[in-house]
Amino acid sequence: MEIALKGLGNDANYWQALGEGRLSLPKCAGCKRWCWPAPFRCSDCGSWDFDWQDVEMAGEVYAWTRVRHPFGGAEALGLPYVVASIALPAANGIRLFGLLEPGDDAAIGLKVAGKVRTNRAFERDVLAISWRPVA
Ligand SMILES: [Zn+2]
Structure with a gap:
């Protein structure tokens, strides 16, 4: 299924992965904390970077x-x-x-x-x- 990512927010990677039959979630690149819902910034360490990983x-x-x-x-x-x-x-x-x-x-x-x-x-x-x- 093709997913239109336009208009999606921080969780666009989640929807893209679901469209491919996978579950992908964001993990903070700074403190390695799993985050959900997908934030724009880590509430623990303040990092702006996330690694999306299949779960x-x-x-x-x-x-x-x-x-x-x-x-x-x-x-x-x-x-x-x-x-x-x-x-x-x-x-x-x-x-x-x-x-x-x-x-x-x-x-x-x-x-x-x-x-x-x-x-x-x-x-x-x-x-x-x-x-x-x-x-
Ligand atoms: Zn963090």
Whole structure:
């Protein structure tokens, strides 16, 4: 999928990588801290430089919620669906949101693996990460 980077901010590399089926996150070039959301400047050491590194899409559920309300733009997901915050041990525990599919076994600490998917929202395709339980 080709991603238009024009208009994207500090997270343009994240969206570009997702479009290629990868997860890439910024790590401060100064203090080596993983940062998310992608900042324009490191809040710890003040560095303006970041190294974007591929990170394995593997983690565990930090928090989750089952959505039963029909929010505008999310109609294509059907109801209910589960949104989870996933902690990534390969990136010092920083967390990303995504769909947990299936959400039947949702639980804090559940081990998951991610896969890039496309959601239909507001009549356009939007990249997202779908997280699935691993054995
Ligand atoms: Zn830093």
